[in-house]
Amino acid sequence: LYHGGYYGMDGEEASERAEQMIDAFDLRGKRDVEAPKLSGGMRRRLLLARALLHRPRLVILDEPTAGVDLELRHELWRYIRGLHEQGTTILLTTHYLEEAEALCDEIALISDGHIVARDSAEGLKRSHGVDTLEEVYLRTVAGGRIAMDQLEEVE
Template sequence: MVSPPPPALALHGLTKRYDGGLLALDGFDLEIPDGAFFGLLGPNGAGKTTLISAVCNLIRVTGGDLRVFGLPHDSLEARRLVGLAEQDVNLDRFLDVRETLVYHGGYYGMTRRRAQARANEMMDVFDLRGKAGVRAPQLSGGMRRRLLLARALMHEPRLVILDEPTAGVDIELRTELWTYIRRLHEGGTTILLTTHYLEEAEALCEEIALIRDGRLLARDSADGLRAAYDAETLQDVYLRAMAG
């Protein structure tokens, strides 16, 4: 009998208490299957950023276990399997578009030749070829968003975390990014999406989790959540869950 594949992400009893006493995650449990398109919704301060930072080894957790495709999250193998497009635009101001991508590939162990080839692929996909020699501060807000996503995908991760990927972009770029993200998922990539746009979560995600005060409130499809909360819209679900 063939064993089922390990989940893309498995969090068990994950706890994070910051200096000063703030409890950002409180015994948090969550499993995301391999190949899923999963949404994480919650207000500012709910623990979403802490969770993502823990997965990506940007912070140390206080307790609990965190595994990526069955591997300890802080192992080199696990780190190579995760790509992060952060909410904040944290691009190096001294690097141009091509350098940003090539250097990122090198960080994840790609040869220079492979990194250059992959950078060309990403610039074509995200329509950045004409900006290859332009430094980040000279890019428009939309182009910076494109570059953030291209950088996250440079090393071909199996789990891509998108933290507010369409925040502040116009409707044309949002639609374009949705199309690419869907195509990425259809190719087998697991995606974890955080967003404040409820219509974005409903349009893209197969399953959605609601988080508040560092705890998981519920998880289901959009239809399942509406039924569970006796609500007509996902917005009604969200408001009722966060008010409770």
């Protein structure tokens, strides 16, 4: 409720929305536990619930599923998709290429602070003549660091 006030929400609106977020992120059983005493996954849920309390039009998520278990990861994916379907713009940073492919309309691969490739997942794969985003990454971002022929020898 306290955080809702930062965004001009009145007490009733913040309370109602907090209840929705508690349910959306399955936090009801931990409602009375202090944040520092929550597990890492529960803390991640709480941070997302708090960030989404005021229904932002733009959500910036930096590695939202890093260090969480598979179940929570898929729950977060489902919730992120729902936000997108409601018209929320989501900027997602991740090192998990399958996550980018599953959630993003457009993907930008960044190396040393520069965008080295940008398109849809299918567009990136097609333009590089490969079957996976991992291969696109290896050819564009890691290309200068890892020789592709050495990787093929390992296979």
